[in-house]
Amino acid sequence: MSVPAGFKRITLQLARSREFPQGSARHGYEIIAPLDADNRLDVETWRKHREACRVRRFWAGERTELGHLVHRAGGRGGSTWVFDYDAAAEDDDEAGFRLGDHVWVPGEYVSIRDDDGEMHTFRVVTVEDVG
Structure with a gap:
């Protein structure tokens, strides 16, 4: 799958x-996502x-999990970003704490x-252009 211009590998x-x-x-995680001009997750491009x-x-000692970055209604501020590894299983999601508010630059921290x-x-270790 080709990734649109402006996407980052985080x-x-x-x-x-x-x-x-x-x-x-x-x-850790490797995320492919669009960032806006302020280096925040870009929900419109998503x-x-x-x-x-x-x-x-x-995760050392575990198999690698592949999934999607998903923006959902609910949570603090009315929406949340989650990592979804199996669309059919609700309990596999990992939720980020206010990921939409974070600036995605090396040295910053997310939960x-x-x-x-x-x-x-x-x-955040690296933020690189994809492609």
Whole structure:
């Protein structure tokens, strides 16, 4: 699948935590998504190119998960962004905490609730043009 112009490849790595005091490059996400001029997720472009908005979850010791970045109604502020690995299974979604409010630049931090309900903090490592 070709990705429209202006899409970015965003790499997140697990930030420091009790379990990983130095963080972990072996735990994270790679997201393909449109960003606006302020480096925030662009919901209008997402609506036009939903299939191109992808996520890859890599987690040491587990199989890689491939899915979509999805914008849904509900949540704080009236909407939320989730990572959906199986459209038929509602419980597989991982929800981001206010992902639409974040500026996606290296060094920033975001929080994502995994499918077990546990919140993890990730550091934005790279933001690159796709293609």
